[in-house]
Amino acid sequence: MEWLDPLALARWQFGLTTVYHFLFVPITIGMALVVAIFQTAWYRTDKTQYLQLTRFFGGLFLINFAMGVVTGIVQEFQFGMNWSDYSRFVGDIFGAPLAFEGLLAFFFEATFIGLWIFGWDKLPRGLHLATIWCASMGAILSAYFILAANAFMQNPVGYAMNPEKGRAELVDIVAVLFNPIALAQFPHTILGSIMVATAIIVSVAAWHISRGQHFETMRPALRLGLWGLLASGVLMFISGDSLGLAMVQAQPMKMAAAESLYSTTAGASFSIFSIGTPDGSSEIWSVRVPGLLSFLSTHTFNGTVEGINDLQVAYVKAYGPGDYSPITWVTYWAFRWMIGLGAVAAIVATAGLFFTRGHRLPKNKWIWKIAIWSWPLPLIAMSVGWIFTEMGRQPWIVFGLLKTEAGVSPGVSGLDVLISLIAFTLVYGILAVVEVKLFLKTAQAGPAPIEMTKVDGSDDEQPVLVGTVY
Amino acid sequence: MDLAYLWFFIVGFLFIGYFVLDGFDFGVGMSLPFLSKDDTDRRVLINTIGPIWDLNETWVIVAGASLFAAFPEWYATLFSGFYLALLLILLALIVRGVSFEYRHKNPDSRWKKWFDGMIIVGSAVPALLWGVAFANIVQGVELDASFTYSGGLLPLLNPYALLGGLTTLLLFFTHGVIFVSLKTDGELRECARVLATKSGILTIVVAATFLVWTTLAYGSFLSGAVAVIAAVALIASYVLNLRGREGWAFGFMAFTIATAVLSLFLALFPDVMPASNNPAYSLTIENASSSNYTLTVMTWTALFALPLVLAYQGWTYWIFRKRVTRATVLVSAH
Numbered sequence: 060m061e062w063l064d065p066l067a068l069a070r071w072q073f074g075l076t077t078v079y080h081f082l083f084v085p086i087t088i089g090m091a092l093v094v095a096i097f098q099t100a101w102y103r104t105d106k107t108q109y110l111q112l113t114r115f116f117g118g119l120f121l122i123n124f125a126m127g128v129v130t131g132i133v134q135e136f137q138f139g140m141n142w143s144d145y146s147r148f149v150g151d152i153f154g155a156p157l158a159f160e161g162l163l164a165f166f167f168e169a170t171f172i173g174l175w176i177f178g179w180d181k182l183p184r185g186l187h188l189a190t191i192w193c194a195s196m197g198a199i200l201s202a203y204f205i206l207a208a209n210a211f212m213q214n215p216v217g218y219a220m221n222p223e224k225g226r227a228e229l230v231d232i233v234a235v236l237f238n239p240i241a242l243a244q245f246p247h248t249i250l251g252s253i254m255v256a257t258a259i260i261v262s263v264a265a266w267h268i269s270r271g272q273h274f275e276t277m278r279p280a281l282r283l284g285l286w287g288l289l290a291s292g293v294l295m296f297i298s299g300d301s302l303g304l305a306m307v308q309a310q311p312m313k314m315a316a317a318e319s320l321y322s323t324t325a326g327a328s329f330s331i332f333s334i335g336t337p338d339g340s341s342e343i344w345s346v347r348v349p350g351l352l353s354f355l356s357t358h359t360f361n362g363t364v365e366g367i368n369d370l371q372v373a374y375v376k377a378y379g380p381g382d383y384s385p386i387t388w389v390t391y392w393a394f395r396w397m398i399g400l401g402a403v404a405a406i407v408a409t410a411g412l413f414f415t416r417g418h419r420l421p422k423n424k425w426i427w428k429i430a431i432w433s434w435p436l437p438l439i440a441m442s443v444g445w446i447f448t449e450m451g452r453q454p455w456i457v458f459g460l461l462k463t464e465a466g467v468s469p470g471v472s473g474l475d476v477l478i479s480l481i482a483f484t485l486v487y488g489i490l491a492v493v494e495v496k497l498f499l500k501t502a503q504a505g506p507a508p509i510e511m512t513k514v515d516g517s518d519d520e521q522p523v524l525v526g527t528v529y
Numbered sequence: 530m531d532l533a534y535l536w537f538f539i540v541g542f543l544f545i546g547y548f549v550l551d552g553f554d555f556g557v558g559m560s561l562p563f564l565s566k567d568d569t570d571r572r573v574l575i576n577t578i579g580p581i582w583d584l585n586e587t588w589v590i591v592a593g594a595s596l597f598a599a600f601p602e603w604y605a606t607l608f609s610g611f612y613l614a615l616l617l618i619l620l621a622l623i624v625r626g627v628s629f630e631y632r633h634k635n636p637d638s639r640w641k642k643w644f645d646g647m648i649i650v651g652s653a654v655p656a657l658l659w660g661v662a663f664a665n666i667v668q669g670v671e672l673d674a675s676f677t678y679s680g681g682l683l684p685l686l687n688p689y690a691l692l693g694g695l696t697t698l699l700l701f702f703t704h705g706v707i708f709v710s711l712k713t714d715g716e717l718r719e720c721a722r723v724l725a726t727k728s729g730i731l732t733i734v735v736a737a738t739f740l741v742w743t744t745l746a747y748g749s750f751l752s753g754a755v756a757v758i759a760a761v762a763l764i765a766s767y768v769l770n771l772r773g774r775e776g777w778a779f780g781f782m783a784f785t786i787a788t789a790v791l792s793l794f795l796a797l798f799p800d801v802m803p804a805s806n807n808p809a810y811s812l813t814i815e816n817a818s819s820s821n822y823t824l825t826v827m828t829w830t831a832l833f834a835l836p837l838v839l840a841y842q843g844w845t846y847w848i849f850r851k852r853v854t855r856a857t858v859l860v861s862a863h
Contacts, residue, residue: 139593154819158599163830173579173584229820468609471612490627
């Protein structure tokens with residue numbers, strides 16, 4: 060039966076669970092950093108509103124964190140469960156960064172998050188501040204290791220083939236950890252996470268301010284969010300550019316597919332928008348920037364960009380007969396939506412900073428509506444960016460070494476995968492509803508007032524710090 | 530290839546860490562219907578593991594990743610072969626983890642009841658299925674020449690494996706209940722101590738049967754000797770609990786679980802996944818492991834990381850050493 064094809068089902072499951080997991084990851088990474096900054100501000104200035112912000116956004120952060128943790132276990136198990144032949148082929152290399160991630164980053168993050176949540180009344184203030192920074196650093200470090208693992212799939216380095224075992228083996232761990240793709244992908248991912256988190260902070264703050272409430276806390280949150288969004292948005296373009304250059308080196312087919320460029324061209328133009336046949340092979344109408352694709356690929360406006368057809372011929376020669384191009388309409392549009400939504404988010408941030416400059420607050424309710432509803436822009440941009448990265452790698456699971464169809468588990472039936480796909484879809488769907496409801500409820504409740512108490516023998520007041528109790 | 534033998538025991542150590550630590554989390558979760566008379570009790574129970582369940586659960590992520598890195602063939606065969614069992618474990622861990630975090634977010638009693646139910650099921654299912662999985666590893670499954678198991682779920686539910694599952698279920702249950710008596714006060718502490726004496730008898734009978742079966746059918750002299758130590762420790766834990774020595778009872782219970790898992794790993798040695806149909810298809814430490822270079826890199830990382838991990842996790846347990854009481858929980862509103 061065609062619809063019980065284990066390969067197609069396993070691919071759908073991996074795509075679904077990974078995109079879902081990665082909705083929570085950037086929020087966690089970005090939000091932990093922002094919460095750490097708020098808590099540092101409170102530590103240094105003693106201003107209560109920063110403590111309120113720390114606890115308020117900390118609460119939102121934790122609602123997401125829980126989802127990121129539990130959906131993350133699925134990711135690690137899934138390589139073995141659905142992609143056992145892939146695991147046998149690359150485990151010698153791919154497993155190491157995963158183990159590093161666990162030993163060096165996950166333990167660290169999980170332990171210090173627990174200390175932060177429950178340690179408010181058990182740790183001295185400075186030490187408690189250190190715990191949120193540790194958790195944040197753990198999250199960022201874990202991102203590096205998993206990106207290094209992913210980079211091997213895009214651009215295999217530091218390995219040698221072992222024909223006897225039929226697998227790739229690690230020969231240079233430094234090359235794997237400092238894969239040019241990982242080095243370019245890491246800032247791109249971290250900056251993207253900061254965009255995601257700051258856009259959410261802008262949205263929440265704008266919602267409260269537009270209702271004329273929590274001005275004391277939400278005004279600084281709004282400004283910090285807007286500045287963070289603009290700064291990370293601008294840096295995002297630089298990091299995206301360097302990632303693009305690294306990608307052209309490692310996977311020229313992916314860049315060709317990003318533009319649906321069929322023949323090798325010097326001074327290739329970049330289409331902002333186009334209407335054509337669904338597979339992108341012929342074009343009816345488009346808006347084009349001359350030389351831009353060449354610039355993105357080579358940093359010169361008349362550089363040569365290899366086209367899909369020419370690469371296909373070269374790959375058939377190198378790897379044998381087969382289709383070596385990804386689904387071009389997916390890569391074409393994913394690439395544009397990623398850049399476009401990110402750019403709109405940066406423009407929103409610029410406009411927001413302009414409208415709220417000095418002590419101004421705009422009266423126009425549409426300005427507030429836009430600020431509130433801009434939160435999904437970076438999140439969707441990030442998701443389609445990853446869809447571009449991973450779909451653009453096809454038909455390979457490890458570029459040039461192993462095709463996706465050869466990586467799937469031979470012992471797992473289509474029915475098994477269908478069962479798990481349905482189970483994950485149901486559970487993830489229900490959890491999404493619960494998660495969003497809780498997030499909205501907590502966000503709309505606003506920051507809770509901080510109870511103050513007199514310090515013995517003086518008129519100074521200190522905030523009462525209570526650790527979380529479930 | 531010597532490092533592969535070291536990594537067999539490091540992977541064993543990580544799974545021991547997981548079962549000893551998340552084991553009592555599972556036990557606390559399963560004990561909710563037995564120990565709590567009202568919502569405050571349930572909150573006390575959940576708060577005994579509140580700050581630590583996440584770091585305890587992280588042990589399985591690290592164990593899984595280390596298995597992947599050190600023994601890719603073992604990881605691939607095990608995880609694809611035990612597909613549906615692992616799916617159930619994953620779903621259980623998902624709902625359990627989310628429930629801990631979301632239960633207290635809404636004072637509505639129906640909301641809480643839902644999450645209580647998911648904590649109980651989400652704790653019982655992995656407690657049972659990890660035992661089933663490990664018993665099947667020790668017993669061996671049918672593998673083909675490419676080390677693939679494609680028999681599905683039903684052959685895994687054989688009597689020996691189910692007894693293994695019942696053993697971990699009961700061990701973790703009693704482990705968790707003793708943890709409750711160590712971490713709470715008043716009526717709850719006393720109830721937990723009494724419950725542990727009841728479940729302790731059953732645990733001793735079932736665990737002893739399983740260890741004897743393992744030793745006779747699949748074990749070696751060494752695995753048998755360690756199994757005897759596990760059994761003695763289990764009885765010691767039972768007696769210490771009877772006498773109200775909670776800390777010691779808990780310590781011996783942790784030691785029981787550690788030695789019982791060690792005994793399974795020793796029974797497995799030098800295989801990692803025996804083929805029950807043809808010994809030539811068995812996965813062994815030698816043929817399942819990564820290259821020597823990878824294992825060298827991993828060894829240095831583990832040597833650096835593990836002492837650090839043990840130190841800061843130990844410190845965390847020290848920070849949260851106080852007993853959780855109804856009064857501490859009632860300070861916050863939910």
